[in-house]
Amino acid sequence: xxxxxxxxxxxxxxxxxxxxxxxxxxxxxxxxxxxxxxxxxxxxxxxxxxxxxxxxxxxxxxxxxxxxxxxxxxxxxxxxxxxxxxxxxxxxxxxxxxxxxxxxxxxxxxxxxxxxxxxxxxxxxxxxxxxxxxxxxxxxxxxxxxxxxxxxxxxxxxxxxxxxxxxxxxxxxxxxxxxxxxxxxxxxxxxxxxxxxxxxxxxxxxxxxxxxxxxxxxxxxxxxxxxxxxxxxxxxxxxxxxxxxxxxxxxxxxxxxxxxxxxxxxxxxxxxxxxxxxxxxxxxxxxxxxxxxxxxxxxxxxxxxxxxxxxxxxxxxxxxxxxxxxxxxxxxxxxxxxxxxxxxxxxxxxxxxxxxxxxxxxxxxxxxxxxxxxxxxxxxxxxxxxxxxxxxxxxxxxxxxxxxxxxxxxxxxxxxxxxxxxxxxxxxxxxxxxxxxxxxxxxxxxxxxxxxxxxxxxxx
Ligand SMILES: Nc1ncnc2c1ncn2[C@@H]1O[C@H](COP(=O)(O)OP(=O)(O)OP(=O)(O)O)[C@@H](O)[C@H]1O
Numbered sequence: 001x002x003x004x005x006x007x008x009x010x011x012x013x014x015x016x017x018x019x020x021x022x023x024x025x026x027x028x029x030x031x032x033x034x035x036x037x038x039x040x041x042x043x044x045x046x047x048x049x050x051x052x053x054x055x056x057x058x059x060x061x062x063x064x065x066x067x068x069x070x071x072x073x074x075x076x077x078x079x080x081x082x083x084x085x086x087x088x089x090x091x092x093x094x095x096x097x098x099x100x101x102x103x104x105x106x107x108x109x110x111x112x113x114x115x116x117x118x119x120x121x122x123x124x125x126x127x128x129x130x131x132x133x134x135x136x137x138x139x140x141x142x143x144x145x146x147x148x149x150x151x152x153x154x155x156x157x158x159x160x161x162x163x164x165x166x167x168x169x170x171x172x173x174x175x176x177x178x179x180x181x182x183x184x185x186x187x188x189x190x191x192x193x194x195x196x197x198x199x200x201x202x203x204x205x206x207x208x209x210x211x212x213x214x215x216x217x218x219x220x221x222x223x224x225x226x227x228x229x230x231x232x233x234x235x236x237x238x239x240x241x242x243x244x245x246x247x248x249x250x251x252x253x254x255x256x257x258x259x260x261x262x263x264x265x266x267x268x269x270x271x272x273x274x275x276x277x278x279x280x281x282x283x284x285x286x287x288x289x290x291x292x293x294x295x296x297x298x299x300x301x302x303x304x305x306x307x308x309x310x311x312x313x314x315x316x317x318x319x320x321x322x323x324x325x326x327x328x329x330x331x332x333x334x335x336x337x338x339x340x341x342x343x344x345x346x347x348x349x350x351x352x353x354x355x356x357x358x359x360x361x362x363x364x365x366x367x368x369x370x371x372x373x374x375x376x377x378x379x380x381x382x383x384x385x386x387x388x389x390x391x392x393x394x395x396x397x398x399x400x401x402x403x404x405x406x407x408x409x410x411x412x413x414x415x416x417x418x419x420x421x422x423x424x425x426x427x428x429x430x431x432x433x434x435x436x437x438x439x440x441x442x443x444x445x446x447x448x449x450x451x452x453x454x455x456x457x458x459x460x
Contacts, residue, residue: 034128035087035112037080041137041154042070042121050128051087056080058118059092072096072119086111087125094118096442102322102450104443115151122151144186146179147330150320156183159312164190169262171247171307172285174314177360180285181245183314187283188241196240196280201233204246212254213270222271234267237280247284247307248293255300262306317355317362321412324351325452327359331366342366346374347452348416353378416451423453 039047049056049066056065061075068077074094081088087110091098099117100108110116115124122137138157141149148154163170164187172180181200188198206214213223217232233242244250250258261267262282266275284307293299317323328350329339342350346369355361368376418437426433430448434441448454 035082035125036128037066038124038126039068040115040122040124040151041139042068042119044068044070044121045137045139051080051082053082053084056082057092059094068118068121070119070121073121077118078116089116097440099443099446102446104440141326143183144189145182146186147326148320148323149326150315150323152315152320153323156312156314160187160190163187163310163312165192166310167191167193167281168310169282169284169307170310170312171290172283172312172314173290174285174287175316175358176287177358178314178316179359180287180314181243183312184241184243184245184283184285188243188281191241191281193240193281197237198241198243199233199237199280200243200245202245203249208251211251212257215254216257216267216269218270219272222269226271229269232267232269234261234278234280234282235276237278239279241281241283244282244284246286248286248288248290248299250299252298252300255303259300259303259306262303317358321351322450324355324362325449327362328366328452331363332370335367335370337370341370343374344453346377348420349377351452352413352416412451415447416453419447419451419453423448 035051037049037051039045039049057076057079058064058066058068059075059077060068060070060073064076066080073096074092076092077094078098079090079092081090089098089105089108089110091106096119097104098108099105100110100114108116110125112125112127115122117123137151137154138161140154140157140161141147143157143160146153146157148156160183170184170187172183174180185198188194201214203211213226213230213232215232215234217230217235218226219229220226244258257268261278265278265280267278268275290299290304290308294301294304317327325347328342328347332339332341350362350365353365357364365376365378422433422437426436430441430444434444437444439447445454
């Protein structure tokens with residue numbers, strides 16, 4: 001049962017001003033933030049539980065205040081103490097543990113936005129009035145040829161699952177090599193237009209003078225060299241999808257014409273007098289920040305707003321290193337090679353590289369290592385443990401990172417070094433390693449998987 005529920009203590013301004021008494025800080029502060037717990041994944045995904053002041057038990061036992069029908073969590077797994085500004089989560093000695101950002105905790109202060117994992121269930125604390133249904137996590141680890149099991153990628157898959165069938169135009173944002181083209185192709189394949197053509201126009205790869213004719217087509221004699229009528233990409237994509245790669249490169253004078261295509265589905269070939277109606281979906285992609293381009297006057301605001309109605313952002317690989325083992329296996333699979341092709345040491349190195357060229361760079365390196373041997377591995381930035389006799393050193397690159405990110409990198413490095421030495425010492429015996437390190441087996445496995453140190457069959 002929920003205990004100790006207390007009524008709200010928010011006082012009106014009128015009371016404070018007229019009484020003249022000293023007002024306790026908690027009364028003078030903002031109105032109490034009401035929170036709810038959103039179930040992002042697991043058997044109960046999509047449910048939410050409002051939290052009022054007081055104490056809640058969470059577990060699979062029917063007597064818990066918040067019952068989660070997840071076999072991987074304990075009957076009484078966690079206790080939540082809801083305070084005015086935060087929630088204290090206390091693990092009730094659960095069998096499989098409670099985790100936040102990959103780390104096991106016994107007691108943790110949660111705030112709006114925190115995500116915790118119990119078994120296969122992920123729970124997010126959000127303000128009561130939030131409309132965060134879009135954050136529910138897809139259970140899939142791939143969408144078309146896009147692969148990823150991280151929370152960030154599963155959020156992307158949730159969006160793509162919703163966007164694909166609708167047929168509305170979509171804007172894909174992301175750094176180079178994050179899979180924007182794969183994403184566009186997958187949207188096409190999962191839509192009702194899949195039987196129609198998928199036409200790619202790379203606006204960064206076409207001479208600006210040819211873009212107009214490439215997109216809108218031309219009539220015979222419209223310009224020197226126009227020897228016959230030619231349909232542009234929008235017409236050629238009839239019944240299908242046009243992928244406009246690097247849409248930020250579209251010259252300013254052509255932008256109103258793209259807006260007309262998007263709003264009215266009409267194109268006029270270069271040199272023609274009349275408009276033709278086209279039937280296609282536009283998926284556009286950009287690696288530049290279009291909002292900035294709008295501020296700098298390089299991109300029309302109206303076109304940006306029209307394009308950005310449905311937007312998806314692909315996260316860079318450095319923000320989801322837990323996807324690296326899965327991506328490595330996907331590349332090996334496409335080459336017809338088993339996961340065992342790469343040694344645990346190579347995998348560990350791949351898992352710690354920052355991948356500025358994202359998945360494309362990872363794919364290239366894996367292919368090179370398979371074909372040329374491990375000498376093809378890129379030069380890795382020094383590990384935090386490579387600091388010589390004085391112990392760990394922080395690299396210059398890390399010192400320039402935001403504090404949180406720099407700290408995370410250092411911890412990642414420590415975890416990896418620790419695990420490698422532990423596993424070597426225990427000759428891959430997980431039970432022994434878990435006893436020696438004094439950490440739970442399930443958590444140890446999770447850490448090994450995170451660092452690419454666990455074989456597919458579960459052993460280290
Ligand atoms: N999530 C992913 N899963 C599997 N492979 C991926 C993924 N993302 C990227 N790749 C690989 O990286 C390559 C590059 O991806 P893609 O061309 O889609 O990136 P992009 O974001 O369009 O890059 P650019 O901005 O440079 O055009 C793909 O051919 C594919 O091999």
